Amino acid sequence: MNISCPAPQRSTSTIEMAHGGGGAMTARLIERVFAPYFKNPILDKRHDGAILPACDARLAFSTDTFVVNPLFFPGGNIGDLAVNGTVNDLLCCGATPRYLSAGFVIEEGTDIEMLEAIAKTMAEAAREAEVEIVTGDTKVVERGRCDGVYINTSGVGILPPDIDLGPDNLKPDDVIMITGSIANHGMAVMSKREGLDFESPITSDTASLGDITHALLSVAPGLRVLRDPTRGGLSSTLNELAEASCVDIEIDEQSIPIRVATASACDLLGLDPLYVANEGIMIAVVPPDEAETALAAIRRSAHGSDAAIIGRVLARSATPEVWLKLPFGNRRLIEMMSGEQLPRIC
Amino acid sequence: MTASNRQYDMEDIMTRAATYRDADAMRGVLRRIHDAVTRQWNIMEVCGGQTFTLSRYRLEELLPEKITMIHGPGCPVCVTPVETIDRAIDIAMHPDVTFCSFGDMLRVPGSEAALLQAKARGADVQILYSPLEALKMAIDRPDRQIVFFAIGFETTAPIYALLAQKAVGMGIGNFSLLTSLFTVPAAVEAIKLDDQCRVDALLAAGHVCAITGTAEYESLSRELGIPIVITGFEPVDMLYGISKAVDALESSRIGVVNAYGRAVRAEGNRAAKKSIDEVFEHYDARWRGIGVIKHSGLTLRRKFEHLDATRRFKFSHTSSHECNGCIAAKIMKGLSLPADCPHFATDCTPQSPVGAPMVSSEGVCAAHYKYNRFQP
Numbered sequence: 001m002n003i004s005c006p007a008p009q010r011s012t013s014t015i016e017m018a019h020g021g022g023g024a025m026t027a028r029l030i031e032r033v034f035a036p037y038f039k040n041p042i043l044d045k046r047h048d049g050a051i052l053p054a055c056d057a058r059l060a061f062s063t064d065t066f067v068v069n070p071l072f073f074p075g076g077n078i079g080d081l082a083v084n085g086t087v088n089d090l091l092c093c094g095a096t097p098r099y100l101s102a103g104f105v106i107e108e109g110t111d112i113e114m115l116e117a118i119a120k121t122m123a124e125a126a127r128e129a130e131v132e133i134v135t136g137d138t139k140v141v142e143r144g145r146c147d148g149v150y151i152n153t154s155g156v157g158i159l160p161p162d163i164d165l166g167p168d169n170l171k172p173d174d175v176i177m178i179t180g181s182i183a184n185h186g187m188a189v190m191s192k193r194e195g196l197d198f199e200s201p202i203t204s205d206t207a208s209l210g211d212i213t214h215a216l217l218s219v220a221p222g223l224r225v226l227r228d229p230t231r232g233g234l235s236s237t238l239n240e241l242a243e244a245s246c247v248d249i250e251i252d253e254q255s256i257p258i259r260v261a262t263a264s265a266c267d268l269l270g271l272d273p274l275y276v277a278n279e280g281i282m283i284a285v286v287p288p289d290e291a292e293t294a295l296a297a298i299r300r301s302a303h304g305s306d307a308a309i310i311g312r313v314l315a316r317s318a319t320p321e322v323w324l325k326l327p328f329g330n331r332r333l334i335e336m337m338s339g340e341q342l343p344r345i346c
Numbered sequence: 347m348t349a350s351n352r353q354y355d356m357e358d359i360m361t362r363a364a365t366y367r368d369a370d371a372m373r374g375v376l377r378r379i380h381d382a383v384t385r386q387w388n389i390m391e392v393c394g395g396q397t398f399t400l401s402r403y404r405l406e407e408l409l410p411e412k413i414t415m416i417h418g419p420g421c422p423v424c425v426t427p428v429e430t431i432d433r434a435i436d437i438a439m440h441p442d443v444t445f446c447s448f449g450d451m452l453r454v455p456g457s458e459a460a461l462l463q464a465k466a467r468g469a470d471v472q473i474l475y476s477p478l479e480a481l482k483m484a485i486d487r488p489d490r491q492i493v494f495f496a497i498g499f500e501t502t503a504p505i506y507a508l509l510a511q512k513a514v515g516m517g518i519g520n521f522s523l524l525t526s527l528f529t530v531p532a533a534v535e536a537i538k539l540d541d542q543c544r545v546d547a548l549l550a551a552g553h554v555c556a557i558t559g560t561a562e563y564e565s566l567s568r569e570l571g572i573p574i575v576i577t578g579f580e581p582v583d584m585l586y587g588i589s590k591a592v593d594a595l596e597s598s599r600i601g602v603v604n605a606y607g608r609a610v611r612a613e614g615n616r617a618a619k620k621s622i623d624e625v626f627e628h629y630d631a632r633w634r635g636i637g638v639i640k641h642s643g644l645t646l647r648r649k650f651e652h653l654d655a656t657r658r659f660k661f662s663h664t665s666s667h668e669c670n671g672c673i674a675a676k677i678m679k680g681l682s683l684p685a686d687c688p689h690f691a692t693d694c695t696p697q698s699p700v701g702a703p704m705v706s707s708e709g710v711c712a713a714h715y716k717y718n719r720f721q722p
Contacts, residue, residue, distance in 0.1 A: 194475050269475065270707075327369040330404050332717045 015110040020140025037123035042134040050134035060095035063154035073192045075203030079121035082151040087129040087208040092226040094165045095157030102136040103152040108143040129208035169224035170245035174313040175291035179282045181257040181306040186276035187265045205280030215297040222287040232337045233275040239336045242320035251311030252325040275337045366580030375585040388414045393551030394421030394708030395579045401713035403581045416680030422498045423450045423706035425633040426526040429666040431456035437659045438469040446480040447495035449473045450706040457666045484521035493655045496523040501553045504618035507625035524655040532642035538570045547591040549577040552606035559614025563602045578606040635674030672701030684714040
């Protein structure tokens with residue numbers, strides 16, 4: 001005789017609403033998916049909050065929320081993106097990133113193995129960046145209420161006493177450099193989203209850039225500012241810098257590093273690479289006498305081999321503008337991105 | 347059928363593209379233009395893609411002062427009438443409709459709103475790169491009505507024809523097209539025949555001619571008494587087209603010159619033309635900012651009219667109206683510049699366009715706003 005239980009079987013392969021209910025299933029989810037990967041003494045205390053050692057130094061504090069679609073793309077997934085994004089924001093402040101929080105909004109029906117893969121990538125990215133994920137939260141929302149998984153990360157980092165980086169520090173004649181080739185992240189995500197199949201795949205540049213900022217801070221004491229040109233791309237970030245410092249900026253189109261495959265994909269989809277998102281490069285501005293040393297230091301770093309000097313700061317200006325020098329020597333204005341960058345058609 | 351079947355050799359594409367963006371090559375052609383020109387000439391580029399290249403590379407300031415470029419009506423986003431935008435929004439708001447469109451169309455203002463606002467209000471609006479994805483969506487989602495916003499010229503018409511043929515062949519019942527399709531020669535003729543028009547030569551859009559061939563333009567050239575140069579889209583292509591136009595003007599030659607031989611054959615693309623002809627017929631279309639032009643549009647033939655979204659969905663909107671004071675028509679006829687418009691860069695910007703030419707990056711006002719504003 002065959003006896004079967006009439007109660008519905010508990011599925012454990014996908015997220016259910018009860019996983020966010022705060023009860024036993026939430027605890028099991030955390031045990032299975034997050035705790036093994038994020039393991040560290042502060043998190044392991046399972047307090048309501050993380051207890052961090054106090055220090056006399058200034059702290060940098062930053063937060064960012066990640067809603068990328070698709071969740072997995074060539075070169076990374078939402079997990080390493082979420083860690084690297086906040087780490088890089090702290091690095092741009094000149095800080096040494098130390099602790100992160102991670103908040104998850106998970107859609108009912110999400111595959112738990114996929115969630116585990118994301119957690120694993122986050123742990124690897126955190127290890128690489130030498131930060132610890134010390135507190136976290138998970139919530140589950142009904143199917144259709146979010147796009148798989150959203151992640152918020154916040155982070156604190158410790159600031160050395162003599163560091164003063166800021167977007168308002170730019171001075172005439174300063175040199176503008178970029179630590180890597182542009183538009184790779186945005187185009188990797190776009191090509192995956194649109195199902196475009198490129199012979200040489202475009203991979204996201206997502207990475208934490210501690211090695212680069214560390215090298216720069218040690219060889220270029222006059223470093224004015226570090227900025228990661230994420231959403232809105234290079235153009236928007238340069239405009240923000242010009243605006244904050246009340247200066248004009250000129251960059252040279254031909255000196256901006258961009259990979260052939262990425263440039264072609266931009267062409268094909270009608271997108272301007274200057275406005276496409278990056279996740280593993282920074283803009284660094286230094287005084288002219290430190291430019292060569294700074295560039296050499298960046299290029300020696302793991303993610304800095306494509307680094308290049310792309311332009312300079314012109315005079316102070318009440319109406320700050322960013323100019324792009326064209327191959328002919330004539331130039332045109334580049335502006336902040338307006339709205340979402342929509343593809344052109346024919 | 348989906349985009350994922352396409353594979354691209356990026357190195358190859360870029361190497362070839364670089365040839366046509368080469369500064370030395372541009373310099374060589376420019377020299378020829380400067381040497382050849384003796385009089386004032388007005389040359390119209392028809393296509394929005396060409397307007398974009400002119401602005402993107404700031405080619406106009408490299409040309410001799412005697413040459414004035416007039417930016418023609420060849421941006422499909424810009425000439426789609428307000429009524430059609432209103433209708434698109436109306437259809438998109440149906441709860442069982444997934445409305446698919448190219449990205450640029452989402453920001454084009456209708457009488458009250460644009461598709462972007464409809465999307466924010468809950469309409470299911472999807473941005474697609476390939477119209478064929480819409481057909482796949484219709485197969486995958488039989489519970490939804492999939493509507494594709496089929497805008498464009500002779501270049502995009504063949505793919506819509508293919509879509510219609512496939513939808514009929516496969517018996518797909520939940521797919522329809524909202525069409526806004528135009529043909530270039532009829533519009534050019536109408537503009538040129540306008541008493542005020544001062545176009546001396548025409549650069550025809552290379553991609554359109556790759557489909558249609560050159561025969562239509564031969565007769566158009568004779569009829570209008572102006573040279574027509576079939577021109578590509580890269581900066582070297584553009585300058586080469588201008589150079590050929592200047593040569594023809596200076597020696598008083600009319601007729602068609604093919605300056606885009608690597609893509610355009612005299613007979614065009616026969617298969618594409620056949621598809622267009624099977625699915626569409628000409629009608630008197632309304633162009634935004636210009637008005638009705640005889641035989642200048644393509645609409646679905648009777649055999650395919652059940653795929654016409656305007657027949658499938660009732661239209662509740664009653665009166666469509668364009669913004670007062672937008673001078674798009676004058677600009678497209680070469681009578682005014684974007685900067686002459688009181689709205690330009692004041693209340694009409696790419697962030698919140700008042701007139702359609704401010705929407706698409708190929709629209710003349712958007713191109714001027716982005717690349718030519720504040721120039722000394």
